[in-house]
Amino acid sequence: MSPAGRTVRPVSIASFAQMQNVRRDDEHNEVEMLMPVVAEVFGTIGITKDDVDFICSGSTDYLIGGPFSFVMALDAVGVWPPRAESHVEMDGAWALYEAWTLLQEGEVDAALVYSFGRSSLGDLREILTLQLDPYYLAPLWPDTVSLAALQARALIDSGKSSEAEFAAIAARSRKDALANPKAQVAGDRSVDELLRDEYVVSPLRRHALPPITDGAAAVVLAAGDKARQWSDKPVWITGFDHRMETHSLGARDLTSSPSTAKAAEVAGVHDGPVDVAEIHAPYAHQEVIVREALGLDDSVRINPSGGPLAANPMMSAGLIRIGEAAERIRSGQAGRAVAHATSGPCLQQNLVCVLEGA
Template sequence: MREVAIVSFAQAPSVRRETERNEVEMLTPVIAEAIERSAISRKEIGFTISGSSDYLAGQPFSFVTALDAVGAWPPIRESHVEMDGAWALYEAWVRLQIGDVDSALVYAFGKSSPGDLGEVLALQLDPYYLAPLWPDPVSLAALQARALLESTGYTERDMAEVAARSRRDAQSNPNAQVASDFSVDDLLAEPYLVSPLRKHDCPPVSDSAAAVVLAAGDLARRVCERPAWVRGIDHRIDPHYPGVRNLAESPSAALAAREAGVGDAPVDVAEVHAPFSHQELILRDALGLDGRTAINPSGGALAANPVMAAGLIRIGEAARRIMEGNARRAVAHATSGPCLQQNLVCVLEGD
């Protein structure tokens, strides 16, 4: 495999409602910052790819409009996934394996505020059996949380501990949307939102954007002091219909982690895309992470969850810790679909 590394990362601070700027205007400074930090000129970037969803924007082909933020002239090599930007990064990594280009710009934008996110996400479900009932994502996650609590030793206290730690860690993340210092007992005294989930178990609705630059081999070494090398990356998918799955576990995340080589060496830091607190418990087990790994020091998706960008931000946050010299081996995870249906795992290492 060709060596490919993340050499820069930029993101917009997550906010509940960005009313002044549209998607392109949110992306422009983020892409400019990622390219500037990469020390690769805009015209030298060999491949450009984005992850986003027209359903969020309420606008057809919104990813084409977003190219206004890139400078796509002379005509560039470009692609798009109607997925979180983490999957765009996966495609860029595959593209770089071919060997004819040495760098790639990956960006994602998720502006959820124009529509009702719960209704939008209901439309990703089976159109005949599920979507007509408009199941909202919180209710589906609550089914999963109940299945986890009743079939394992995990408790609502374990979930509250995830939430308390995430939001405490988010206090040192300037891009986080929800940050606070609450005790677990305080959180457990709160009423249920959709039992067994309380408000703190659920992610905020976020508007944000993010961008990453990838570079191969010698180019990565030349432009970046400490490149975050992609040592393993894998994407696996569980069945679409939630009813046919055991919601209390994540076989696709476990398999992706094994294929990416998570367990081959100790993991300093993991950025896990768990929008709901109980999902971190499921994913820690699936990825085989234990107390030696710092999990979601950014605050994770409980602190900011811009749909379509939150997975790419996990990869960027994990890479940032390697590039800044605070970790040697990191794991990043992204999820998509209802109840952790799709999972992507990426292992990053410094030299």
């Protein structure tokens, strides 16, 4: 696990909840979006905010277009009396990682993690351009779909994939999403039909793009006695790591994901069989790259929830992968699962979480 061979303290995904993913939620502000999610994540295991020792959230100011979007969101929990609380300007999967590190110290046993984002408020495709190097890249305004298309083109040119495979991934994802009541986009369309879609940016056709999604999600983490009290069938995090790549797209091989491969190695993905993987690949072609980096063979069930092609709430889609993977284990559909989250242009930063049943 660690360079020193540290013993991992078992921490369970005690509870998971997510909002109904929608294209645009005009009726609720961030606090109102989160409140039912927080109530559900506590309520399903019969606890309250007083039962958790730490709170960590993930969000970004650039969706709301104002500073400190996380500040008022905290009202969804109601931190009175004052609580130990922190926030990452990252997907909630990394907030979960921060909370997990605290639980590894052994001094506290439970944490609430939540994330939220209204992707619909602005022009997401342009907003994400502001993640780029502000001196040399952002002023050229390469938008996020165009960058993903460059990656998809490189993947086709390398011979590793094809437009037909992108369409097959999209078809499978949206078909699986029919069974996910929280999904935003679901349907049963054939690959042949999808390949008649128009290009948004070649070689990416409409189906290979994620939807724009407003959403929110929450997880309760528990260790020690609380983990067993709160669940008859705890789902344990047995490996967890995340890695960064360089920012310069020209310096990266966009057809591979060494950061995912490294995180998978450290998290111990290959220490046992993988039944299910929830992969945060917002664009269909990115699933091919991540799947290879994770070293998953064809027997692994990928994104039974429908994945980010069925709902891609900014700042929550990664956290939802962890929650969905845990639910597959809790329901008995899987014994061991891998969840993946990504951040940045063309899979720049990646996180891998290994989950196992009791």
